[in-house]
Amino acid sequence: MQQIFNFIYKNSNRLLFLLLLGISLSLTIQSHSFHRSKMISSANFLSGGVYERINNLNEYLNLKVQNDALASENAKLRSILFNVKDTSSIAKLDSIKGVKNENILISKVIHNSYNVHENYLTLNSGELQGVKPDMGVINSLGIIGIIDNTSPHYSTVISILNKKSQINAKIKKSNHFGSLVWDGKSTGFVQLVDVPRLASIKKGDTIVTGGQSVIFPENIGIGTIANIYTEKETNYYKINVRLFNDMTNLGHVYIIKSKDREELTNLEKREKDE
Amino acid sequence: MNSALLVNIFRFVLLLALQIIIFNNMNFLGYISPFPYILFIILYPVNGNKSGLIIASFLLGLIMDMFNNSGGAHATACLVLAYFRPSLFKFAFGLSYEYQTIKLNDVLTPERFSFILLSVLIHHLTLFLLEAFQLSFILDTLARTLLSTVFTIIICIITIYLIKPNKR
Numbered sequence: 054m055q056q057i058f059n060f061i062y063k064n065s066n067r068l069l070f071l072l073l074l075g076i077s078l079s080l081t082i083q084s085h086s087f088h089r090s091k092m093i094s095s096a097n098f099l100s101g102g103v104y105e106r107i108n109n110l111n112e113y114l115n116l117k118v119q120n121d122a123l124a125s126e127n128a129k130l131r132s133i134l135f136n137v138k139d140t141s142s143i144a145k146l147d148s149i150k151g152v153k154n155e156n157i158l159i160s161k162v163i164h165n166s167y168n169v170h171e172n173y174l175t176l177n178s179g180e181l182q183g184v185k186p187d188m189g190v191i192n193s194l195g196i197i198g199i200i201d202n203t204s205p206h207y208s209t210v211i212s213i214l215n216k217k218s219q220i221n222a223k224i225k226k227s228n229h230f231g232s233l234v235w236d237g238k239s240t241g242f243v244q245l246v247d248v249p250r251l252a253s254i255k256k257g258d259t260i261v262t263g264g265q266s267v268i269f270p271e272n273i274g275i276g277t278i279a280n281i282y283t284e285k286e287t288n289y290y291k292i293n294v295r296l297f298n299d300m301t302n303l304g305h306v307y308i309i310k311s312k313d314r315e316e317l318t319n320l321e322k323r324e325k326d327e
Numbered sequence: 328m329n330s331a332l333l334v335n336i337f338r339f340v341l342l343l344a345l346q347i348i349i350f351n352n353m354n355f356l357g358y359i360s361p362f363p364y365i366l367f368i369i370l371y372p373v374n375g376n377k378s379g380l381i382i383a384s385f386l387l388g389l390i391m392d393m394f395n396n397s398g399g400a401h402a403t404a405c406l407v408l409a410y411f412r413p414s415l416f417k418f419a420f421g422l423s424y425e426y427q428t429i430k431l432n433d434v435l436t437p438e439r440f441s442f443i444l445l446s447v448l449i450h451h452l453t454l455f456l457l458e459a460f461q462l463s464f465i466l467d468t469l470a471r472t473l474l475s476t477v478f479t480i481i482i483c484i485i486t487i488y489l490i491k492p493n494k495r
Contacts, residue, residue, distance in 0.1 A: 065378060066378055066381065070406065070410045073381065073382070073402075074403065076385075077385065077402035077403040078399065079399070080399030080402065081398045081399035082398075083399075084398025085460045094393070095393060095394055095395075095396050100394045103394070104394075168360055169358075170458065170460075170464065171396075171397075171458070173396035209396060
C-alpha cells in the first residue's frame with residue numbers, strides 16, 4: 054500500500070499529464086466525428102459574449118460596406134416587387150430567390166473562421182429565437198452553411214469551407230445532382246463531386262442547391278463552374294466551383310426554418326421502420 | 328511567491344485576450360496565423376510548480392479551443408509543450424547548467440533562441456497535426472507548421488523585448 058502511494062506521489066506529474074492528455078485527445082477525436090454534440094464550442098456564454106462585444110466594434114467600423122450591401126439587396130428586392138406580372142398579388146416579402154414555404158430568421162455572424170480545415174461561424178441568435186441544429190444558413194448571395202450547435206443566445210455553423218460539410222447541389226440548367234465538398238485549399242472555391250459524365254456542362258454554368266435535402270430549399274445560389282476535371286477511377290466529373298459569397302467577409306445572414314422538414318423527416322423515418 | 332502567482336495570472340488573461348482579439352484575426356496569405364499565447368508556457372518560472380503549469384496549460388488550451396471551435400487540439404498541444412518543457416531546458420541550456428538562474432526574458436542568446444524555437448515547433452506541430460487529423464494533408468500540415476512557427480517566433484521575440492523589465 055505504502056509503495057502504491059509512493060509511486061503515485063513520485064509520478065504525480067506524469068499521471069496528471071496522462072490524465073489531461075486523455076481528456077484533450079478524446080475531445081479532439083470527438084470533434085472530428087460528424088454530428089456529435091460538442092462541449093467545447095464557441096456557442097456558449099463566455100466565448101459567445103466576448104465575440105459579440107468584438108463584433109459590435111468591428112461592425113461600427115464597417116458600417117459603410119454593410120450599408121452598401123443592404124442597399125443593393127433592397128434594390129434587388131424592389132426590382133422583383135416591380136416586375137411581378139400579376140399586379141394584384143404582391144410578392145411575398147421573404148421571397149429570397151427560390152425560397153418558398155419557409156420561415157426566415159435574420160441573424161448576424163459574430164465570429165468567422167476560414168484558415169483551418171474545419172471552419173465554423175458563430176451567430177448571435179440561438180434557441181430562444183428558435184434556432185435548431187441542422188437548419189440551413191444563407192445570405193443574399195448564396196449558401197453559407199448548416200447550424201451545428203446551439204445555446205440559448207448563440208449558435209455555431211458548419212461553414213461550407215469545412216471538410217465535414219457535404220451538401221446536395223445541382224447544375225442549374227441540366228438538373229444533374231452532385232455533392233458539394235471542400236478540399237481545404239482555397240477559400241474562394243468548393244468542389245462538386247459525383248456528377249455523372251452524361252451531364253453536359255461548361256465553364257461559367259451556375260451551381261445551385263438541389264431539392265434532395267431537407268436543409269436547404271431548392272435553387273439557392275452557390276457559385277459558378279471554374280474548372281472541370283474527370284476522375285479516372287470513377288468516371289465522374291469533379292468540378293471546381295467559384296463561390297458567389299466571399300466567405301472571408303460575412304455580415305448579416307438568414308437562417309431557414311423549414312416548415313415541411315419535420316413532416317418529411319418523420320415520413321422518411323416511418324419508411325425505414327417498416 | 329505571491330507576486331509571481333499574480334504575474335502569472337495576469338499574463339494568462341492578457342495573452343489569451345490578445346490572442347483572441349488580435350492575433351486570431353491575422354491570416355497571412357489566408358492560412359498562416361501566429362499563436363503567441365504560448366508565451367505563457369515559455370515564460371513560466373523555471374523553478375515554478377510543475378503540476379500547476381500542466382493544469383494551467385490545459386486550461387489555457389481549452390479556452391482557446393472554445394473560441395476556435397477546434398475540439399481539443401489546442402489543449403493537447405499546450406499540454407505536450409508543458410510536459411516536455413524541462414527536457415527542452417536540458418537540451419537547450421546543457422545538462423550542467425544552473426537551472427535556477429535561467430531567465431528567459433532577457434537579451435537573446437543562442438540558447439534562449441533554440442529553446443523558444445523548439446517549444447514553438449513542438450506546439451505547432453501537435454496543433455496542426457490534430458487540427459488536420461488526416462495523413463493525406465501531411466505536406467500541407469508541415470508547411471503550415473513551418474510558416475506559422477516563423478511568424479509566432481517573430482512575434483514572441485518582439486513581445487519579450489517589449490515587456491522586458493528595463494533595468495538599465
